[in-house]
Amino acid sequence: MPLQEVVNELKKAKRVAILTHHNADLDSVCPALVLKEVLQSRGADVMVGAAESVSKGARRAIEGHDVVIDPDVSAYDTIVTIDAASPEQLMPITLDYAKLIVIDHHQPGALAERAHAAFVDSTSRSCTQLVYKILKELEVKPTPEMATLLIAGIVGDTAYLRFADIEIFQLLIELLQISGKKYHEILDTLGTETELSERIAILKSTQRLRAYAIGDTLIAFSTVGSFEAAVARSFLKLGADIAIVAVPRDGAVRISGRMNWKLRERINLATDVFRPCEALIGGSAGGHDAAASANGTKPENIKATFAQMLKLLEKKLGTGAKEI
Numbered sequence: 649m650p651l652q653e654v655v656n657e658l659k660k661a662k663r664v665a666i667l668t669h670h671n672a673d674l675d676s677v678c679p680a681l682v683l684k685e686v687l688q689s690r691g692a693d694v695m696v697g698a699a700e701s702v703s704k705g706a707r708r709a710i711e712g713h714d715v716v717i718d719p720d721v722s723a724y725d726t727i728v729t730i731d732a733a734s735p736e737q738l739m740p741i742t743l744d745y746a747k748l749i750v751i752d753h754h755q756p757g758a759l760a761e762r763a764h765a766a767f768v769d770s771t772s773r774s775c776t777q778l779v780y781k782i783l784k785e786l787e788v789k790p791t792p793e794m795a796t797l798l799i800a801g802i803v804g805d806t807a808y809l810r811f812a813d814i815e816i817f818q819l820l821i822e823l824l825q826i827s828g829k830k831y832h833e834i835l836d837t838l839g840t841e842t843e844l845s846e847r848i849a850i851l852k853s854t855q856r857l858r859a860y861a862i863g864d865t866l867i868a869f870s871t872v873g874s875f876e877a878a879v880a881r882s883f884l885k886l887g888a889d890i891a892i893v894a895v896p897r898d899g900a901v902r903i904s905g906r907m908n909w910k911l912r913e914r915i916n917l918a919t920d921v922f923r924p925c926e927a928l929i930g931g932s933a934g935g936h937d938a939a940a941s942a943n944g945t946k947p948e949n950i951k952a953t954f955a956q957m958l959k960l961l962e963k964k965l966g967t968g969a970k971e972i
C-alpha cells in the first residue's frame with residue numbers, strides 16, 4: 649500500500665478525473681470531493697465522477713458540489729479511483745486513456761493490479777481515512793468544509809461510528825474542531841427518509857425470500873429489481889445472519905451480501921463466498937469480511953450461484969443446510 653507513490657503521482661497530475669463506484673456512497677464521493685479541492689488548490693484541473701448514480705444517502709451531504717455521472721474521461725491524464733476494486737464497478741466509464749491511481753480499502757482487485765500506483769489498505773475502515781493520510785502527506789490542512797466532508801465519509805462507512813476504532817474517534821475530534829460544527833449538525837445532513845420505492849423493494853423481496861438454517865446460522869436469499877444492499881441489510885434486521893440479494897438485469901447481474909459481524913471470525917463473505925462464484929456469474933466479486941458484492945454477465949445463473957454459495961457456507965460452518 650505505497651502511500652508515497654500515490655502522493656508522488658498526484659503531485660505530478662495536471663488533469664485529473666476522480667471516479668467512484670455505482671451508487672456512490674458517502675465514503676467514496678466525500679473523500680473524492682476533498683481530494684478534488686486539494687489537487688485544484690495545487691493548480692490541477694479536476695473532475696469528480698460517479699458511475700451510474702450517487703446514492704440517496706450521499707446526495708444531501710454533497711449538495712452544492714459537482715459530481716458528473718458517467719463522465720467522458722478521455723481528456724484526462726490521470727484517473728484516480730476511490731472505493732472501487734474492479735473496473736466493473738465503474739462501468740460504463742472506461743479507464744483505458746490515462747494513468748490509473750487506485751485508493752481503496754477493499755481486498756485488492758483488478759484495478760489495483762493494473763494501477764500505476766495504488767494505496768490499498770483493506771484494514772482501513774474507510775477510504776476517507778486513506779484520503780486524509782494523503783492530505784497529511786501533502787501537508788494540507790483541511791478547510792472546515794473539507795473536514796465536514798471527511799466526517800461524513802467516515803460516519804458513512806462505520807454505520808454512524810458503530811464500527812469506529814480509537815483511531816477514528818481521535819480523528820473525529822481533530823476534524824470536528826476544524827469543521828466548527830457540532831456532530832449532530834453533520835448527522836442531520838446525512839439522515840434521509842427511506843423512499844417509497846426502496847420500502848416497496850424491501851417488502852417485495854421479502855415475499856421471494858428463501859431462508860436456510862445451517863446449525864444456528866440463518867441465511868436469507870432473494871432477488872430484487874434494485875436497492876439490493878438495503879434489502880440485504882433489512883434481512884439482517886429481520887433476523888438473518890447472512891443475507892444475499894441478487895438483481896437480475898438483461899445480460900447482467902449484481903449481487904450484494906451482508907453478514908452479521910459476529911460471524912467474522914468464521915467467515916469472510918468476500919473471499920469465502922463471493923469470490924469462488926466469479927466464474928458462475930461471469931464477472932468479478934469483492935468486498936469485506938461482512939459485506940460483499942459481485943457484478944457479472946450471467947443472470948441465468950442466479951439460482952445456481954445461490955446454491956453454490958449455500959454449499960460454500962455449509963463447508964465453512966461444518967454442517968448441512970435446512971430450508972426453513
Ligand SMILES: [Mn+2]
Binds near residue numbers: 675773
Ligand atoms: Mn468504503
